[in-house]
Amino acid sequence: MRRYFTLILLLCAILTAETKFAEPEPSFADPRQIVFSIKSADDAEIHHVLSSANNVLKFYGPDNVQMRIIAYYHGIKALQSVHKDIALRVRALMLLGVEFVACGNTMTTKNINKSELIDGSEIVTAGIVEIVERVKEGWVNIVP
Template sequence: MKKIIALLFGALLLLADTEFAEPKPSIDNPRKIVFPITHGDDESINHVLSSANNVMKFYGPEKVMIAIICYSKGIRTLLKKEKKIAARVRSLMTYDVEFIACGNTMRTKNIKKEDLIEGVEIVTAGIVELVERDLKGWIYIRP
């Protein structure tokens, strides 16, 4: 009996659809979402990249703006030499996902602009960029 109830409840969840808050996402009013990447291990990096991809798929690339800010060990995400990760980053860039590198981290780790994937923006401080985006109404997600 418990299995049947659990199965029915699970089926109801599958039928439930997300109810959008007003104003609904649109080309003129996209959702603005910012993700940080602060850890340099493959699992952490890929989790954020996959989360950003899933959000974009759900809303549609024209109804969402995504920025991924990399600092501390997460700066590894933006290095050309990390071939597999760089391919994922470039793929997301084709959908206008912004990738932002922390200049402070770059100085600390002796990373030069030419070490980064082409198209990456550099800001003075990644954490400050997160604060400013939040104050401008961007939704901060930490997967």
């Protein structure tokens, strides 16, 4: 019986543990800067990145996060408007201030025109370089 009581106490402690913010705490004036990348055309992997981004926004609040999601290689699929279920989620995240970035090199290689992308997508020369530059500026690169 004592073992179960200890197990219940431990479980309660775990469930009530909260994340402690690093200083300075995230705010509108000093948001967490986060970059995600999408490099796979696999729907499940794309949705996983989008869900992870959504979870970060829910935790911090959209006003306390600056977020860029970079799509390159086969992941460019995530920004093509023909993929309706993915496009719906991307647009919803855009409404929360998430910036979506397409790799221009990938677009050239795959013969993708800007008109095929979801409206509001930004195009950069190289997606990988975009990630490097954001990390160099102090952004956190999350690879779910």
